[in-house]
Amino acid sequence: METLILIFNILQALLLLYLGSSAVYLFILSIAGQFSIRRPKIVNEKKRRFAVLIPGYKEDAVIVHVAEDAIRQNYPQDLFDVVIIADTYQPATIEAIKKLPVKLIEVSFDKSTKAKALNKAMAQLPGNYYDIALVLDADNLMEADLLSKINDAFSRGYKVVQGHRAAKNTHNTMALLDAISEEINNHLFRKGHRVLGLSSGLIGSGMAFDYNFFKDLMLGIKAIGGFDKEIELKMTKDGVKMEYLEDAYILDEKVSDTKNFSNQRRRWLAAQAVYFTRTIGPATIALITKGNINFFLKSFQQMQPPRVLLLGISWILGLISIILIRDTFTPYWLSLLLCVSISLLISVPRKFWNKQLLAAIAGLPKIFILMALSLMKIKGANKTFIHTEHSAPPTENLKK
Numbered sequence: 206m207e208t209l210i211l212i213f214n215i216l217q218a219l220l221l222l223y224l225g226s227s228a229v230y231l232f233i234l235s236i237a238g239q240f241s242i243r244r245p246k247i248v249n250e251k252k253r254r255f256a257v258l259i260p261g262y263k264e265d266a267v268i269v270h271v272a273e274d275a276i277r278q279n280y281p282q283d284l285f286d287v288v289i290i291a292d293t294y295q296p297a298t299i300e301a302i303k304k305l306p307v308k309l310i311e312v313s314f315d316k317s318t319k320a321k322a323l324n325k326a327m328a329q330l331p332g333n334y335y336d337i338a339l340v341l342d343a344d345n346l347m348e349a350d351l352l353s354k355i356n357d358a359f360s361r362g363y364k365v366v367q368g369h370r371a372a373k374n375t376h377n378t379m380a381l382l383d384a385i386s387e388e389i390n391n392h393l394f395r396k397g398h399r400v401l402g403l404s405s406g407l408i409g410s411g412m413a414f415d416y417n418f419f420k421d422l423m424l425g426i427k428a429i430g431g432f433d434k435e436i437e438l439k440m441t442k443d444g445v446k447m448e449y450l451e452d453a454y455i456l457d458e459k460v461s462d463t464k465n466f467s468n469q470r471r472r473w474l475a476a477q478a479v480y481f482t483r484t485i486g487p488a489t490i491a492l493i494t495k496g497n498i499n500f501f502l503k504s505f506q507q508m509q510p511p512r513v514l515l516l517g518i519s520w521i522l523g524l525i526s527i528i529l530i531r532d533t534f535t536p537y538w539l540s541l542l543l544c545v546s547i548s549l550l551i552s553v554p555r556k557f558w559n560k561q562l563l564a565a566i567a568g569l570p571k572i573f574i575l576m577a578l579s580l581m582k583i584k585g586a587n588k589t590f591i592h593t594e595h596s597a598p599p600t601e602n603l604k605k
Contacts, residue, residue: 217534221541224518227509228544234397235548242399242451247360253336255285255352256416260322261343265298267458268343272305275341280352286335290326292317319409320426327420335416342410344458346373354453355413363448364418365440367395368411373456375561378568379466383459385557385565389512392552395449404441404499405449406506409433410457431476434507438484441499442491463575471579474511481507512549514580517573519545 257275261268268289275287287307291299292314302309310326323340337359341347351368358366369391372384394406412433414422428435440447460466481504488504491497510518523542526535553562 214532214534220522221534221537224510224515224522225537225541225544227515228519228541228548230505230509231393231512231515231548232544234393234401235552236397237400238392238397238552240400242396242449244448245361247357248362249360251356251360252281252284253356253359254334255280255337255339255355256327256330256335257285257287257339257341257347257352258290258323258326259288259341259343259345260290260292260319260326261294262292262317262322263294264343265295268294268298269301269305271341271343271345272302272307274346276306277349278347278352279349280356285352288326288330290322292322316429318429318432320423320428320432324423324426327423333417337413338416338419339413340410341455342457345370345410346456348454348456351453351455354450358413358448358450358453359415361448363446364415365445365447366413366453367405367407367447367449368413368453368455369395369449369451370408370411370455370457372459374459374461377461378564379463379572380459380461381557381561381565382568382572383461383466385553385562386512387457387459388554388557389549389552391449391451392554393548394506396451398502399449403502404437404445405447406503407433407437407447411453411455428476431473431480434476434480438480438500438503441503442484442487442497444497444499446499466572467575467579470511470576471582474580477507480504511576513569513572514576516545516549517569517577 259268259271259275264271268291272287272289278285289302289307289309291302291309291311294302294311299309299311308330310329312322312325314321327338337355339352339355355366355368370387371391372380372387375381375384390406390408399405409432422436422439425439426432426435437447460469484500484504485508488497488501492501509515519538519542523538526532526538557565
């Protein structure tokens with residue numbers, strides 16, 4: 206009996222160490238995110254030339270509206286090109302795009318990926334012509350001053366910048382929860398990191414790069430899913446620091462149905478597992494030998510459970526410990542629950558603190574179950590392109 210109790214306590218300690226390290230990390234970032242990011246002064250007033258790259262696979266429902274929106278920037282028209290990278294679009298969609306003042310590059314692959322589409326497009330664009338590559342998803346809308354704000358960031362000396370991606374639709378509970386999740390991640394892994402002097406996380410769209418740097422970087426990227434994770438791990442390994450612009454908004458369509466949510470999270474979880482196993486060894490060595498904390502933290506993040514799983518597990522284990530076990534670990538499980546709950550609550554933007562938030566909280570158990578099911582289905586997900594479908598969204602959040 207004593208042996209069983211010992212084994213049980215060892216398992217509790219190991220689980221507590223795993224979950225607790227994630228909780229403490231989130232708590233530190235949630236506090237840091239309450240402060241402002243300190244930035245260097247603008248060193249020059251140069252107006253740079255942009256290539257706004259918009260790859261998309263079967264995005265006929267949204268791409269024409271996105272292209273029309275993208276050309277309406279408060280930035281010199283001769284200093285940016287909107288490049289639509291069309292993979293498997295309908296002929297009618299192609300004809301509609303051709304009527305717009307944008308560049309159209311049609312691509313087709315046996316196995317489509319965003320990395321392949323971007324590489325194909327940049328191979329066809331003129332070399333040494335652009336200064337900045339801005340990568341968007343085919344459902345993204347830019348605020349009117351986005352290019353100007355990114356240009357200012359490059360004038361401060363940065364060569365990789367992540368904009369503030371926010372929801373353009375919150376019309377049902379799932380979309381609202383996805384919107385809140387995005388903002389929590391912005392607060393923690395982008396703003397919180399930058400306040401602490403660390404590198405911002407990337408999201409996959411709303412990302413801007415020195416053009417030639419990005420073109421060379423992408424040549425080595427073969428990712429099927431999670432290409433943003435691969436490039437941020439590679440950049441942090443090489444010592445490149447990424448900036449975050451909290452006031453530079455890109456509106457993104459949030460998933461609003463169970464199928465797309467499960468597919469998207471399954472793809473993300475699979476990418477996390479792959480990149481953690483690939484990088485944790487080299488990242489630990491780089492931390493010890495070179496003090497490369499950014500690379501180590503990016504790898505460490507791939508090991509962390511998604512926030513909703515961490516919250517749900519904390520509640521489950523906390524309640525079990527109080528009701529059934531009541532041993533020496535009970536105070537630690539309660540501390541874990543408190544730490545995670547406070548971290549997430551103070552990371553939710555004030556604009557979401559309304560009666561809709563109560564509906565979102567009531568929907569958390571469903572999201573927890575979907576995430577748990579997605580976690581059990583990640584095998585092979587990183588080897589197959591999983592498309593998230595987009596549709597013409599409600600218009601309540603489309604104003605800039």
